[in-house]
Amino acid sequence: MTERLAEIEARIQGTQQLGAVVNAMRGMAAARAQQAHGQLVAVESYAASIAGAIGSVLEVIPARDAGLSSASAGRALVLFCAEQGFAGAFSERVLDAASAQMQGVELLLVGSHGLTAATERELRPDWTGAMPAQTQGVPKLADRIVEALYARMTTGAIERLDAVFSRWQLGLPIQVESRRLLPPDLSIFPRQTKTAPPLVNLAPAVLLQELVAAYLHAQLCDAALHAFAAENQARMETMASAHQQIDRQLSALQAIQRQVRQEAITAEIIELATGELASREAESGS
Template identity: 55%
Template sequence: MDSYAATVARTIGQVLDLVPSARFGTERRSTRMALVLFCAEQGCAGAFSERVLDAVGHELTDSELFVIGTRGHAIMSERGIAVDWNAALPSHSLGIPKLADRITEALFARVASGEVDRLDAVFSEWRPGQGVHVRRRRLFPLDLSGFSRPAGLEAPLLNMSPEALLAELTAGYLHAELCNTALHAFAAENEARMEAMAAAHSQVEQQLSTLQATERIVRQEEITAEIIELAAGETASRAAQTRPRNR
């Protein structure tokens, strides 16, 4: 998905030369922000969802919320935070594109009705050796100035108007970015769950080691007490045998 999104981005850069005045929504007046929050789907992942929610902060009450993840949705309900749209994170990576389709459909419906005009994705990303980090990415409207225009390439042969092609490409890029962020969140949740389980296993081992040490100490104390009792009894028995009898 990283490669696919990069390929679409390069193609957009090529088409931009044919539509130099394209801005795609950057001139709109701000109405309301929409946030796609990729939280945990299952438990045993530590504070995975909490870190995502804390990264957003006060914006939870001012934005339209698209919440992905059953566990994250439950945590928000416990906190009394209203959710506008929610969906479960697929249990398999092959289900991610269908999830992106649903998010895109719900988003475009709200954009068309004028409810929102901006969309950010907040998700967790796992990096080898660095752990899980929360990231935020602007998805809509696209800042076309950020797309590089490759130099030295001939203009592509088009069978449709450049404006229509650019609109299709930007919609495809949004879908690719949603798939990209969802897959990063999917991988990060699994890594967080593995870390939580490993930490729990380590904690259990430490506690077991402590209990075993305590058991040995207690057993040693019991043995010592038994030896003392036996020694005291033996001493008393010998003293009774050597004591002169009264006549």
Template identity: 55%
Template sequence: MTDRLTDLNVRVQGIRQLGAVVRAMRGMAAARAQQARGQLATVDHYAAALAAAAGQALALTGEGMTGDGMTGPYAPTSRRAMVIFCAEQGFAGPFSERILDAALDATSAEAATTDLFLVGTRGLMLARERGLKVAWSHALPAQPQGIPKLADRICQALYGQLATGDIGSAQAIHGQTHPGQPMRVERLQLFPLDPAPFPRKQGGSPPLLNLPARTLLAELTADYVHAQLCRAALHAFAAENEARMEAMAAASSQIDRQLDGLQAAQRILRQEEITAEIIELAAGETAGRARRR
């Protein structure tokens, strides 16, 4: 019985240590999600300012959005790129599976002409397990501060494919959550750009330009696409950590239930051990009295 109680004590200690790890992971995920949400407002303001400036430049050129949003001819092609933001790490429940399912549904009719650009190491592993062909991949940064550099890499890859005529359009798919609400999957058009966010103001004095309007429009729209990628990556970063928080909360509840069961068994074994010792002492005392008689 002593061996059983010792083994049970070891298991209780192990479960407690696991619970401490799970709580720490949940706390880190909560902090990272909050940090990413705090930066989203800044990116949204930046993108809105770029859209307003691009709208003025667009009005000066009198042209529409073509290619990657810049005013330049590109070889026409029906191929497109799909940038998929999955999880970087595990312990996030079915987060990456849901994103991949949504991406496959979105590209099912054009799978043969769609190049997958995948962000997130964990998502890349799952994509390979499914036998998906990934044209380009990159890790999702561990901190939100690394998001702009990631957007740079994605832009370089997309514009490189666009310049060679390998793709003619690009979209992005990412998870988006709000505290207390389930995750939803968002689909974002990267290029050709939708002109709706670029308001063309009529009348008034035209802005003073130090660049040709076409060059200015090209630079502004390129920055706008970069901002949109930053926004998508931040949403994905926050959504992954929200999913990890939910997974760790479920794991913590399971650990608490297991710990309650083990502690109950621990108390029963202790009571049985004490009872056995009392019986043994009582039996010894009875035997001693019998010998004295």
């Protein structure tokens, strides 16, 4: 009985330690998701400023003279999958959503855990990168993606880019979004009719290409931050589910512990009572 009680107490201790680890992971995921959401505001504001500048330049240069690529050229697809585990089917949902777009494209994949999921589907990305552990590393990740893209664009391999990533909004489940990044849809840029054209130090076509490059970088940062936040939100949900399961298991073990203790106490009382009775019978016999 004592050995069984010690075994149960050891299992309870192990379960409590596992619960502490799960709570810590849940807290880290919550902090990272909150940090990413805060930085998204700044990135979206920056992208809106660039979009306004592009709209101003388009007022003085016809779209046909902008020198932007044709959407009918070679395509690239960048997927933002999970970097770490314990995020449920996060990567699988991204891969499922992008499956119809993968035919004949240059595939760029972000996320080490997502690469494992892609390999299981016999996908061979042309470029891979890790999602940074902190949001401060997102701009460098965007730099690496842009470098990989431009290396392919200079050879004429690709002229079009789409991004597939997850995003989370309060009160809604995580959604997978597909966004066209290159060539940009010029109709989305705000146009402002002005009495005088903007003052520029570059040729309008060159300036437009520079602004489009900056806008591409901002959009990649935006997609990466959304994916970063969504992955950590998914991890929070997974850890919350694990925490509930641990609580149920702990309650069951504690109930068994109380039962075993009661059985041990009952057995000890019976043993004492039996010993006392035997002692009295021995005294009576003498």
